[in-house]
Amino acid sequence: MLRTWRQRFTLTDVFIWLIGLAIAALVIIGTISTLRQGQYAANIWLDLTIKGLALGGVYALIAMGYTMVYGILKMINFAHSEIFMSGPFTAVFVAIGLSKSGFLDKQPIIGLALILLVSASVATLLAILLERICYRPLRNAPRLVPLITAIGASFFLQYVFRGLYGSGTYGYPAIKILTQSWKLGGINIYANQVVVFAGAVLMMVILYGIIQWTKIGKAMRAVSEDKEAAELMGINVDRIIVFTFGLGGASAGVGGILYTLLYPVVTFYMGFFPGIKAFTAAVLGGIGNVPGAFLGSFILGLLESVGPNLFLTGLGIPSPSQLKDAIAFIVLVLILIFRPTGILGERISKDKA
Amino acid sequence: MKTNSSHWVKTVQNGLIGGAIALLLGLIGMILAFGKSYIISGVFTMAQVFLLFPFMFEGYTSARQASSKNALTLLLTGGLAGLLGGVVLAAVTAIAQVVNLRAVLINASPDLFALMTFHMALVPGLLVLLLAALVAGILGAAVLLVSERIRGALTQAILYVVLIGLFRDLIVTVITHWGFVKYIFMWMFAQNGLSIPGAIFLFIAVGGLLYWRMGRQKKAAAPKRTTRQQRIFRWGTWAFIALFALLLPQILGSYFSEILDNVGIYILMGLGLNIVVGFAGLLDLGYVAFYAIGAYTLAILTTSESVGILHLSFWVAAPIALVVAVFAGVVLGLPILRLRGDYLAIVTLGFGEIIRIVVLSDWLKPLLGGSEGVQRIVQPAIGSFILDNQQKLYYLILAGILLAGFVATRLKDSHLGRSWMALREDEDVAEAMGINKVATKLLAFGMGALFSGLGGALFATKIGSVYPQSFSFIVSINILSLIIIGGLGSIPGVFVGGLALVGLPLLLSQFADFRYLIYGAVLVIMMLQRPEGLAPEARRRLELHEDEAGPAVEEKPQPAATDSGH
Numbered sequence: 024m025l026r027t028w029r030q031r032f033t034l035t036d037v038f039i040w041l042i043g044l045a046i047a048a049l050v051i052i053g054t055i056s057t058l059r060q061g062q063y064a065a066n067i068w069l070d071l072t073i074k075g076l077a078l079g080g081v082y083a084l085i086a087m088g089y090t091m092v093y094g095i096l097k098m099i100n101f102a103h104s105e106i107f108m109s110g111p112f113t114a115v116f117v118a119i120g121l122s123k124s125g126f127l128d129k130q131p132i133i134g135l136a137l138i139l140l141v142s143a144s145v146a147t148l149l150a151i152l153l154e155r156i157c158y159r160p161l162r163n164a165p166r167l168v169p170l171i172t173a174i175g176a177s178f179f180l181q182y183v184f185r186g187l188y189g190s191g192t193y194g195y196p197a198i199k200i201l202t203q204s205w206k207l208g209g210i211n212i213y214a215n216q217v218v219v220f221a222g223a224v225l226m227m228v229i230l231y232g233i234i235q236w237t238k239i240g241k242a243m244r245a246v247s248e249d250k251e252a253a254e255l256m257g258i259n260v261d262r263i264i265v266f267t268f269g270l271g272g273a274s275a276g277v278g279g280i281l282y283t284l285l286y287p288v289v290t291f292y293m294g295f296f297p298g299i300k301a302f303t304a305a306v307l308g309g310i311g312n313v314p315g316a317f318l319g320s321f322i323l324g325l326l327e328s329v330g331p332n333l334f335l336t337g338l339g340i341p342s343p344s345q346l347k348d349a350i351a352f353i354v355l356v357l358i359l360i361f362r363p364t365g366i367l368g369e370r371i372s373k374d375k376a
Numbered sequence: 377m378k379t380n381s382s383h384w385v386k387t388v389q390n391g392l393i394g395g396a397i398a399l400l401l402g403l404i405g406m407i408l409a410f411g412k413s414y415i416i417s418g419v420f421t422m423a424q425v426f427l428l429f430p431f432m433f434e435g436y437t438s439a440r441q442a443s444s445k446n447a448l449t450l451l452l453t454g455g456l457a458g459l460l461g462g463v464v465l466a467a468v469t470a471i472a473q474v475v476n477l478r479a480v481l482i483n484a485s486p487d488l489f490a491l492m493t494f495h496m497a498l499v500p501g502l503l504v505l506l507l508a509a510l511v512a513g514i515l516g517a518a519v520l521l522v523s524e525r526i527r528g529a530l531t532q533a534i535l536y537v538v539l540i541g542l543f544r545d546l547i548v549t550v551i552t553h554w555g556f557v558k559y560i561f562m563w564m565f566a567q568n569g570l571s572i573p574g575a576i577f578l579f580i581a582v583g584g585l586l587y588w589r590m591g592r593q594k595k596a597a598a599p600k601r602t603t604r605q606q607r608i609f610r611w612g613t614w615a616f617i618a619l620f621a622l623l624l625p626q627i628l629g630s631y632f633s634e635i636l637d638n639v640g641i642y643i644l645m646g647l648g649l650n651i652v653v654g655f656a657g658l659l660d661l662g663y664v665a666f667y668a669i670g671a672y673t674l675a676i677l678t679t680s681e682s683v684g685i686l687h688l689s690f691w692v693a694a695p696i697a698l699v700v701a702v703f704a705g706v707v708l709g710l711p712i713l714r715l716r717g718d719y720l721a722i723v724t725l726g727f728g729e730i731i732r733i734v735v736l737s738d739w740l741k742p743l744l745g746g747s748e749g750v751q752r753i754v755q756p757a758i759g760s761f762i763l764d765n766q767q768k769l770y771y772l773i774l775a776g777i778l779l780a781g782f783v784a785t786r787l788k789d790s791h792l793g794r795s796w797m798a799l800r801e802d803e804d805v806a807e808a809m810g811i812n813k814v815a816t817k818l819l820a821f822g823m824g825a826l827f828s829g830l831g832g833a834l835f836a837t838k839i840g841s842v843y844p845q846s847f848s849f850i851v852s853i854n855i856l857s858l859i860i861i862g863g864l865g866s867i868p869g870v871f872v873g874g875l876a877l878v879g880l881p882l883l884l885s886q887f888a889d890f891r892y893l894i895y896g897a898v899l900v901i902m903m904l905q906r907p908e909g910l911a912p913e914a915r916r917r918l919e920l921h922e923d924e925a926g927p928a929v930e931e932k933p934q935p936a937a938t939d940s941g942h
Contacts, residue, residue, distance in 0.1 A: 033814075035710050035711070035714075035814060038710050038711065039710070039711045042711065098718070099718050099721075099722065116479070116480045157900055157904070160904055161903065161904070164903075164907075166717050166718060167657070167659050167717055167718070167721075168903050168907060169903075170659065170717075170718050170721060171659070171856070171860065171899055171903050172899065172900050172903040172904065174661070174853065174856070174899060175857075175895070175896045175897070175898065175899025175900040175903065176896065176899075176900050177896065178853060178892050178893070178895055178896030178899070179893060179896025179897050179899075179900060180896070181892070181896070182404075182890070182892045182893035182896060183400070183404055183893065185404075185893075186403065186404025186405050186406070186483065186890075186893065187403055187404055187481055187482075187483070188480065188481070188482060189482040295849075299722075299725070299726075299729075302722065303726075306719075306722075340739045341738045341739060342737070342738045342739075345733070345736070345737040345738060345739070346733060346734070346737055346739065348729065348733050349729075349730050349733040349734055349737075352726035352727070352729050352730045352733075353726075353730060355722065355723065355726045356712075356723050356726050356727065356730075359712070359715055359719050359722070359723050360711045360712060360715070360723075363715065363716075363719060
């Protein structure tokens, strides 16, 4: 008994578990001492929670692109963060134009719909182009080849957009009805956060519906299950892959506009952090698994928004929100080390590299 | 590649793609940036090369895809592809006269369209553009009609003219140091670019030489040398390279030495990353983390500022920095090395970013200086001789490169190197053969961290200060790009990649703006077209082109080698 136990646990495992325990201990100690200090009132926590949920919704829409592509091609589409950037970075010109003509304040819903449409179409188009030019020729290449291609494509796209629209930042004009807020029992609820959350949930329902209840969604699931068998059943695999990329792009394009409702500044490198966090969320939920991506996104959104104050203040770290990006990365590292399959994922860690 | 669509449909597609590429080059500002870079003074600029090359390329591609080998059909195909590309550009130029594209696309400026219409009035300008596109397409197709010998000589001669014209300023700066020798060359250069006679001379000289050499190669294979002669020849080459490397800063002067130092540090780190990615197949995107750790450790140990501790000399601090970097590599490596390839990439990326964010935060500011970084790092001294300028530091970096190069070369065919390659090809089989997966991978990772740390330490010494901003993700991508362009696993490839990807943008300021764009494009194009790189490792090349028939391998390097200048 003891011998098998000893054989199974190598020094590496001990080391890993020590790290894990240390981090868990830090989180618990930090949380307890933060709460005991009572520096933040209850309504601040609720504010942060709502913000985290809204952010999680945006991550979920971006994470869809990662998780669907991974499900079908078993590759990390690293350039997805640039697809996310392309939408809002292009649509900002529409938004500025509409705002200048006064249309956006008069007809905010139509205006917003127009901006969403532009953003989603640009992102969809780019995702399809990317698949056609960069990934299709590499479908049977060794695993690292498409990943390196994706990294290259990511940088290429970033700097193409920098070349096209300039290296400066553009601000999305504020929409009047979205700047209001309501007070509910001491909590400020901002209209933009509500709209972002609701929009994200609506979009998630639509996406889930497409995947679960339409014919093409069924084909997508079949392809992700077994490409060869799906092809034998008469499914046009190329078309399904293109559709998947397109759907992921559209979702990221919508997510991009929702993101600008929270952070209204766009620039060519805006995709990197949301992209990597959405990827983290997808991994957290179990990559390849659509509901998992939603779940992971909300958890990550909450961790990022509540986490720095909750875990780090108690440890005496000044300005903890500076470290919020590090929290996301630490979550990513930990989840990949301890549970690479994610919360809802199947066992895929045994796949060969 | 044969498809069912007729070749004219393909030609139309190619033409439109060529137009789109030229348009993109224009709209991202690349054409405009080279608007004043004359290749041949007063005649031809680099901008025109960028403008017309896509048409020529698409003309060439279309003609190659044509099933008929009839000369007229080929020329017609090329011409059509070129013309269609020209139509795309002309259409956009015409639209831009009516609609203000510049409100969105910042580079769609009148200057750009003036360049596209060759500084003429709109209508004649557009006609000239179309004509130029047509001619470019036809020329592209015509390349197929001449014999391979002429084609090789011609394309390389053009390449040399373009490169020498482009680097006119640098070449002139260097040769003015050479005393009376400069008069042999100076007449070839004008105020900007090559002079017309210079360009003609260069074209004929290079073209003729290559034509002659290719003919000779065909007739008689290289004369057999005896082993003794071979050995003498090899030692002679090495001695020459060594002498050249030692004298390089003196030949180039202090400005170029600084660039040389930068290139050197990247080559050093490339050699290290090449072990991790090229030999062991572990895609490490957080390579910058160890670079940062090496740099910061050295900075903290040697600086005379308040954050400094111990105030050691470079020679004591550098080994400590290396130990710390390797330790960090092992600590990070242990938990993550059993992850699958693409997850490993993302985790290392995350780790690199964590380091940067943490260093930048207020939390560790008392220890690491936060966003203000650490300044006043002491310079290394040997006795009373202080390595205080770029020319002297060059030797330190050269020593680092020699060490890294030596270690990498020796390890490559060692037991360990073979274990790495076995793991790279198939982990399960390698493990079944008795290779200790974790220990072997950890050695690769630690080795990479060692050279990255060394690079960081040298970087900190060279700059004299460290800032968290210097250690962003882009550095990792930079190093990855340079080992990929040179060929994964290939040691000479690291030098080729370093010179091309780090040296070029530093030498030519017009390229600097497009540096990362070019990196991205290089990664994509290399992966799609030549995954083995420009200076490939022999085995890797054979592996990656297994499915192609023998002659295809022979043929392939020719066009790609001429493409590489762009």
